Amino acid sequence: MTQKEIDSVTGVETTGHVWDGDLKELNKPLPRWWVSVFYATVVWAIGYWAVYPAWPTLSGYTKGYFGYSQRGAVDKQVAAAKADQAKYFDQIAAMPLDEIEKNETLMPFVMAGGAAVFGDNCGPCHGKGAQGGIGYPNLNDDDWLWGGTPDAIHQTIMHGIRSGDAETRDMAMPRFGLDGILQPAQIADTAQYVLSLSGHATDPAAAERGKAIFADNCTPCHGDNGKGNQELGAPNLTDGIWLYGGKAPDIEKTIQTGRGGVMPFWAGRLDPVTIKMLTVYVHSLGGGK
Amino acid sequence: MTMIKPAAEIVPQTAAVEAAPGIERIDVTAVASKEARLAYAARQMIYPKLAHGTFRKAKWAVMAITLGIYYALPWIRWDRGPSLPNQAFLLDFANQRLFFGPIEIWAQELYYITGLLILSALGLFLVTSVAGRMWCGYTCPQTVWTDLMIVVERFWQGDRNARIRLDASRWSFEKIWKKAGTHISWLLVAVATGGAFVFYFRDAPTLAAELVNGEAPIVAYVFLGLFTGTTYLLGGIAREQVCIYMCPWPRIQGAMFDKDSLLISYRGYRGEPRGAHKKGQSWEDRGDCIDCKACVAVCPMGIDIRDGVQLECIQCALCIDACNEIMDRVERPRGLIAYDTFKNLDAASHHDRAPLRLIRPRTILYSSVMGLVAAIMLFAWLNRTLLEISVLHDRNPLYVQLTDGSLRNGFTVKILNKLHKTRTFTLTAQGLEDAHLSIVGFADTNPRIDVVTDNLRALKVLVTVPADEREDLHGAATPFRFVATDTHDGSRTYHDATFMGPNHE
Numbered sequence: 001m002t003q004k005e006i007d008s009v010t011g012v013e014t015t016g017h018v019w020d021g022d023l024k025e026l027n028k029p030l031p032r033w034w035v036s037v038f039y040a041t042v043v044w045a046i047g048y049w050a051v052y053p054a055w056p057t058l059s060g061y062t063k064g065y066f067g068y069s070q071r072g073a074v075d076k077q078v079a080a081a082k083a084d085q086a087k088y089f090d091q092i093a094a095m096p097l098d099e100i101e102k103n104e105t106l107m108p109f110v111m112a113g114g115a116a117v118f119g120d121n122c123g124p125c126h127g128k129g130a131q132g133g134i135g136y137p138n139l140n141d142d143d144w145l146w147g148g149t150p151d152a153i154h155q156t157i158m159h160g161i162r163s164g165d166a167e168t169r170d171m172a173m174p175r176f177g178l179d180g181i182l183q184p185a186q187i188a189d190t191a192q193y194v195l196s197l198s199g200h201a202t203d204p205a206a207a208e209r210g211k212a213i214f215a216d217n218c219t220p221c222h223g224d225n226g227k228g229n230q231e232l233g234a235p236n237l238t239d240g241i242w243l244y245g246g247k248a249p250d251i252e253k254t255i256q257t258g259r260g261g262v263m264p265f266w267a268g269r270l271d272p273v274t275i276k277m278l279t280v281y282v283h284s285l286g287g288g289k
Numbered sequence: 290m291t292m293i294k295p296a297a298e299i300v301p302q303t304a305a306v307e308a309a310p311g312i313e314r315i316d317v318t319a320v321a322s323k324e325a326r327l328a329y330a331a332r333q334m335i336y337p338k339l340a341h342g343t344f345r346k347a348k349w350a351v352m353a354i355t356l357g358i359y360y361a362l363p364w365i366r367w368d369r370g371p372s373l374p375n376q377a378f379l380l381d382f383a384n385q386r387l388f389f390g391p392i393e394i395w396a397q398e399l400y401y402i403t404g405l406l407i408l409s410a411l412g413l414f415l416v417t418s419v420a421g422r423m424w425c426g427y428t429c430p431q432t433v434w435t436d437l438m439i440v441v442e443r444f445w446q447g448d449r450n451a452r453i454r455l456d457a458s459r460w461s462f463e464k465i466w467k468k469a470g471t472h473i474s475w476l477l478v479a480v481a482t483g484g485a486f487v488f489y490f491r492d493a494p495t496l497a498a499e500l501v502n503g504e505a506p507i508v509a510y511v512f513l514g515l516f517t518g519t520t521y522l523l524g525g526i527a528r529e530q531v532c533i534y535m536c537p538w539p540r541i542q543g544a545m546f547d548k549d550s551l552l553i554s555y556r557g558y559r560g561e562p563r564g565a566h567k568k569g570q571s572w573e574d575r576g577d578c579i580d581c582k583a584c585v586a587v588c589p590m591g592i593d594i595r596d597g598v599q600l601e602c603i604q605c606a607l608c609i610d611a612c613n614e615i616m617d618r619v620e621r622p623r624g625l626i627a628y629d630t631f632k633n634l635d636a637a638s639h640h641d642r643a644p645l646r647l648i649r650p651r652t653i654l655y656s657s658v659m660g661l662v663a664a665i666m667l668f669a670w671l672n673r674t675l676l677e678i679s680v681l682h683d684r685n686p687l688y689v690q691l692t693d694g695s696l697r698n699g700f701t702v703k704i705l706n707k708l709h710k711t712r713t714f715t716l717t718a719q720g721l722e723d724a725h726l727s728i729v730g731f732a733d734t735n736p737r738i739d740v741v742t743d744n745l746r747a748l749k750v751l752v753t754v755p756a757d758e759r760e761d762l763h764g765a766a767t768p769f770r771f772v773a774t775d776t777h778d779g780s781r782t783y784h785d786a787t788f789m790g791p792n793h794e
Contacts, residue, residue, distance in 0.1 A: 107730060129685025140699065141689040239692035280351050286689070286699055286751050 017133040069169060085109075088272045097150035100280050104207050107280075114281025117274055121266070130285050135244060135261050140285050143241040147230040154279040159232065160265030171232045176217065184256075188242030194218075197226045197238040202248065247273075306583035306711065309566040309619050316584040320591030321533075334456065335529060335591040337439060338449035338583075351427045352436055360481065365490035367391075370709050372742055380490050385712075386743075395707065397671070404666040408659060415655040417545035420628065421552040425538065426605035431531050434482070434524035435589065438475055442620050449586060455699045475525040476517070483516030515524060529590045532603055539600050545629075550647045553604045554629040555584075555595040558638040563595075566619060567612025577621045584608035584626060594626055655677070676712070677705040678773050680784045687789040691754040694756030696790045702748045704773055706740040713776045714738045720769030721788055723758040737776060752788060765792045 005024075014168045031033075036106065038267045049055065052064040088109045094102060100106055119128055124137045132138035137145060146156050146169050159167040176182040182190065192203045193210030201207040214226070221234035228236035243261075244254050266275055294602060301709040308314040320333045338415050339345075350543055367377035367390055374381060379388040385396035394401055418424045446452045487509045488496055499505035500513070510786060523531050532539065537614060546552065560578035578595070585593050590601045594608045612626040636643040685698035690696055706712050715735060718724050728736055729749035740746045750771075774781045 101730070104730070128683060129683060131686035131689075138686065138689060140686055141697075142691045236692060240694060241690060241692060284749065286697060286729070 025046075092273050092276055096187055097154060097276060097279055097283075099148070100276065101283070106267060110277045110280050111273070111284065114277040114279075116285075117270065117278050118281055121270065122278070125256055125263075130282070137243055138241075138283055142286075143226075143236060144230060145233045145235055145243075146164070148283070150279055151285050152230070153282050154275065156263065157275050157278055157282070158265065158267040161263040162260055163262060163265040165265035165267070169233055171221070171234070172260030173221075173234075173254070173258040175256070175258035176256070182213065182217065182255065186210075186256045187252050188248075190218070190255055194226065194237050194251050195248060198240045200246070241243050245256075290634075307565065308579040309615075310568040312579065312581050312615060314565065314580065315586045316794065317582050317585045319585050319588070319593035319596070319600070320383070320605075322593050323596040329443040333529060333591070335589065336449045336452050337585040337589040337607075338611075339443065340587040340607040340610040340614075340615055344606035344610050348427060348436065348605065348607075349543060352433050355428060355430075355433050356437070360485045363493040364525075370742070371708065374492060378489065378618070379492070380492060393707070401666065404662060407662050408666070411655055411662065414545055415652060415659065417548065418550055418651045418655060419440060421546060421550055422542055422602070425532065425542075425603040426553075427636040431536070432603060432718065433524060434520060435528045438524045438528070441474045441478065445474065448683065472525070475521055476647075479520035479525070480513070480750075482520040483513040483518075486516045487512050504551040504726055507763075518540065519729065520755070529601070530630050532590065533601050542636045543600075547649075547651060548635075549630050549632055549646070549649055551628040552598050552628055553594065553602065553609065553626065554598065554631075554634055555626050555729075556637065557595070557636065558634065560595070560625050577616065577619075577625050579615070581615055581621060583611040583615050587611040654668055674782060675707040676773070676775065676780065676782045677707070678771060678782050678784045679703045679705075679785045680771050682786060682789070687713055688791070690791075691753070695753050696751040696759060696760075696762075696788075697751055698788050700750045700752065700786060702750045702771055703745055704738065704740050704748070704786075705745045707743065709742050711739055711741045714740065714749070714773045715776060717772045717774070718752055718769050719772050719783070721752065721754065721767065723755065723761070724769075724788070725755070727753070738773075754788065754790075759790070762788065762790055765790055 005016060006012070007014050007024065007026055010026060014024045015027045017025050049062070050065055052066075052068055053061050054064065055062045055098075056273045064076075078186045088106060091103075091106060092110065095103070099111060118126075118130065122130070125151075126132055126139055127136070130139035140147065144152070146152055146161065159169065161169045162172060174181065177184065177187055189206045189210035191210070191215045191216050192201050192206035193208075195201040196204070196207040212267060214222075215224075218226075221232050222228050222237055225233070226237040240246065242250065243251055244259060267276075270278070290616070306316075307312040309460055320335055332526040348354075356376075362378050363376065366375050367388070368375055369388070374388060376388065377390055379386075381388065383607040387394040387399075413424055442452070446455050455467060458464055475548070484497075487505075487559040490512075491506075491509065496505055496509060500509065513607070514665050527535075558575065561580075563576050563580045564576035566572075566575075566579045582593075584595070585608075589605065589607070589609070590592070590603055592599055592601045594602065606628075609626045609628075613623045614621050630643065630645065632643040633645070679702070681703075685699070688698050690694055700722075702716065704714060716726065716728070716738060725734070725748070727734065727739070729751065731738075738746065738748065768785065769788055770785050772781055772783045772785045
């Protein structure tokens with residue numbers, strides 16, 4: 001070992017390296033605490049490798065002593081959440097819909113769950129707030145094609161509309177124009193009559209002519225006074241609420257091509273309790289009858 | 290392994306030098322003396338000597354009071370009725386409440402705490418402008434706990450000289466048990482400190498049992514560990530390093546003093562020229578300072594107060610005690626080191642005096658701003674409503690038209706009851722007298738809504754304007770007001786809302 005050299009200005013030992021003849025580097029090692037922490041992290045890392053998944057192998061990776069995985073942790077949390085929810089689920093499963101609505105302890109859970117399920121599954125067509133759109137009913141009003149009681153809503157969600165399910169709601173409006181049942185002039189007259197039912201006719205003479213055509217072709221489903229029939233999914237034509245637009249050309253097109261929107265069935269895709277929560281939620285939106 | 294080696298020059302020499310007859314000159318050099326103030330220097334251990342006197346007594350008292358409050362406060366009970374916690378001071382994060390005796394603050398009212406913090410900051414400014422770093426010297430947790438840790442250290446290892454000798458000595462059985470005793474005791478103090486901290490956030494007796502049984506929430510253990518570690522590290526090990534290198538306040542305080550602030554000062558006009566006093570020597574033509582260095586030996590910050598006011602000085606006043614004791618012994622007047630103002634020190638060096646000015650623009654400003662903030666807070670507190678209502682209009686859809694042509698808007702109305710009893714309300718739509726109001730979940734039209742004690746109730750409210758009243762609406766947006774009325778005492782609160790509809794065609 002060579003003699004230690006002490007720098008005369010600072011009193012600090014030098015490393016012995018000399019540049020340009022007289023430029024020396026002071027020996028200022030890393031602080032001991034810093035080095036200790038560094039070695040501690042090395043030790044920690046080795047422990048970490050043993051405990052947690054760490055190293056890739058040819059066929060996979062080292063699993064770690066406890067077999068921990070983030071996915072496993074999520075599964076555990078989901079299972080714990082399900083276990084917490086079980087007491088609500090059991091009650092909801094056993095309770096009729098109208099009683100759920102009166103149950104103050106269940107309702108917050110049902111409403112929160114219903115809203116989440118609605119957003120995921122129903123929102124794409126009906127809108128996040130169930131406001132609907134052209135061809136997709138607004139569920140906030142009190143105008144229901146197939147009925148707005150909890151049981152009717154439950155039936156619709158379970159089996160859908162023209163969904164292909166065995167018990168689906170399955171009536172469609174005929175294609176009066178395309179199938180040659182009515183001529184274009186007759187369709188225009190009928191449309192004016194339909195508008196007159198809610199006081200919006202623009203051509204009273206045409207509406208008068210359309211009255212007879214309506215009576216012959218439309219009353220079986222929409223009824224004599226045009227108030228519709230929820231058994232058949234036939235809408236009320238007198239209320240100024242229109243699924244496919246309420247102007248004369250919209251109505252003419254409806255008569256021309258017929259209408260038959262499709263709603264999927266959810267039985268089997270959502271569990272029965274979730275469908276009940278969804279039913280109560282939709283019923284609560286304000287449309288409920 | 291001690292990372293901090295005692296500096297060789299502060300190890301006592303064998304031959305004691307007398308500063309005055311019977312008074313030893315303590316062989317100590319201030320760690321941060323005027324001559325040796327390096328930008329980068331390894332830490333030198335400071336061995337503060339126990340001081341005796343008025344200020345030391347005051348500091349013991351402050352320590353007893355502040356630590357007493359800290360450790361005992363969570364255990365004080367306060368009856369608030371059956372459904373609420375009975376802990377006098379509780380930060381209830383789970384329920385977003387702060388309880389302090391009869392006061393209860395909800396999370397959204399945290400501005401009261403902001404107000405308190407502003408008052409505290411202004412108070413700190415005021416105190417500092419009047420009497421310097423009173424906060425640092427007496428009440429700062431760092432000072433109090435460091436003081437406590439030094440008490441523990443002194444108990445195990447003895448006072449200054451004994452500690453210096455122990456550190457300089459080789460490892461022996463005696464050194465091991467004295468050191469181990471010190472560190473174990475420090476850790477016990479630290480655990481008590483960390484333990485007391487978590488009690489502020491959860492019912493103390495419950496949590497204490499949970500902690501012992503290993504059933505407490507993990508976060509409680511994490512914070513207990515955190516505060517144990519920081520107490521041990523900052524109070525036991527780091528001490529003055531925290532004040533000098535970590536704390537921003539010493540840098541700020543320079544802006545808080547002025548020439549009229551009472552600061553711990555060495556009265557150089559009286560003390561200089563300093564020097565050892567021989568028996569029988571006259572006190573004429575010399576200073577009162579006998580250069581015994583008692584003031585340096587007691588200093589927990591390792592400074593020489595005779596260098597003047599400096600960043601490291603926390604103004605704990607222990608040097609005053611040390612000096613007064615010496616002055617009594619050499620029969621000179623006390624107060625060679627004392628609370629004094631720059632102005633008076635300056636005047637005194639010209640054989641003059643500058644009167645103490647407590648009332649001056651700076652103190653008036655701080656006091657008046659404090660008064661203003663306090664008044665605003667008091668006003669806000671006295672006008673705090675114990676009943677609140679908030680209204681959220683449904684966004685999607687903004688309105689719906691019903692089959693009979695009427696218009697309906699949906700709202701989420703939240704009623705907050707801050708009283709410690711259940712209240713019953715009715716809800717009306719003022720400004721939409723013809724509208725029909727229904728609440729989801731309530732069968733009758735004008736329901737009585739119970740909101741239980743200290744809670745919030747969210748209601749889905751549907752407001753319907755009949756078809757024949759639609760003419761009275763102001764176009765697409767009609768302002769109105771939700772009014773909640775307490776059925777018991779008739780007190781009302783309201784929230785403005787808007788009834789939406791289609792534009793007139």
